[in-house]
């Protein structure tokens with residue numbers, strides 16, 4: 001453990017002060033602390049900034065729709081390095097409030113200064129839910145809040161909180177629409193490697209871990225050639241209107257096989273749209289689109305489903321915030337196939353954490 005000057009502190013050290021709050025035992029950390037800590041390191045911001053699909057879309061939305069920003073007051077929810085605030089300032093916003101709770105806020109302040117925008121952008125270090133804004137209302141709320149499986153990390157609630165507290169009556173939320181989709185894939189090789197692996201590890205039965213592995217959705221890129229069925233829209237959310245509770249939902253699905261194949265997993269992904277732009281703008285994180293850092297979310301099935309072209313896998317997906325840790329997501333999947341070569345009906349539970 002080091003103090004801010006890089007000197008080691010240990011319990012045996014005479015300089016050790018048990019009341020020194022700067023010495024935080026890892027055990028005392030909550031998952032929220034780990035979450036915000038992860039955004040204090042530049043590495044995660046590098047990954048996001050280098051996600052060209054993500055960052056270029058926001059840049060295009062802002063630069064190609066200057067009429068939205070001209071003389072407007074903007075709130076950037078979770079500003080990170082301040083990149084979206086800088087785009088808005090350059091597009092002619094009157095003032096931008098960039099709120100960031102991780103240590104990255106200090107860097108954002110330096111970045112704003114280094115680029116000569118200190119008179120337009122005010123960086124506020126703190127949680128959106130705890131800070132005081134110097135203004136009572138803003139015209140635009142911009143945020144990049146989406147997590148894996150769209151809802152992991154649950155930053156959406158922070159955006160909705162900011163919207164309800166500060167957005168003017170006819171204000172704009174960017175992005176304002178998002179949809180979650182589901183499809184089914186053949187994935188024998190990877191399922192073997194990640195799940196069946198635990199059946200026989202150097203001759204030993206470790207299948208108790210297999211049960212856990214099955215419960216954790218895997219974030220990975222899926223090759224579009226693996227897709228066996230159509231893609232089904234599960235849920236659309238209107239960020240400008242929805243209530244926080246609407247992010248928990250239950251939706252039916254009907255996946256029709258487009259060829260004879262085996263199904264090993266269902267795959268979820270999302271689209272994001274900015275409908276207030278002059279021309280509808282957005283991006284998809286689906287397997288048929290250019291890869292993003294969100295990849296896709298793969299939910300492996302207990303059974304291998306032998307499906308024939310035209311047969312239908314029907315079911316229901318229930319998505320809810322985890323009660324103990326609201327940043328985690330609980331997923332319940334009910335599915336059944338009544339096919340010529342396979343009859344299965346099952347319920348599976350997953351946890352994104």
Ligand SMILES: C[S@@+](CC[C@H](N)C(=O)[O-])C[C@H]1O[C@@H](n2cnc3c(N)ncnc32)[C@H](O)[C@@H]1O
Nearest residue numbers: 039078079080099100101102126127128144158
């Ligand atoms: C996905 S990153 C996006 C960063 C930046 N806007 C960008 O586009 O590169 C989300 C940021 O929001 C911050 N954040 C999350 N919850 C927050 C909250 N409740 N209050 C303030 N900042 C928050 C995180 O620390 C993180 O830096």
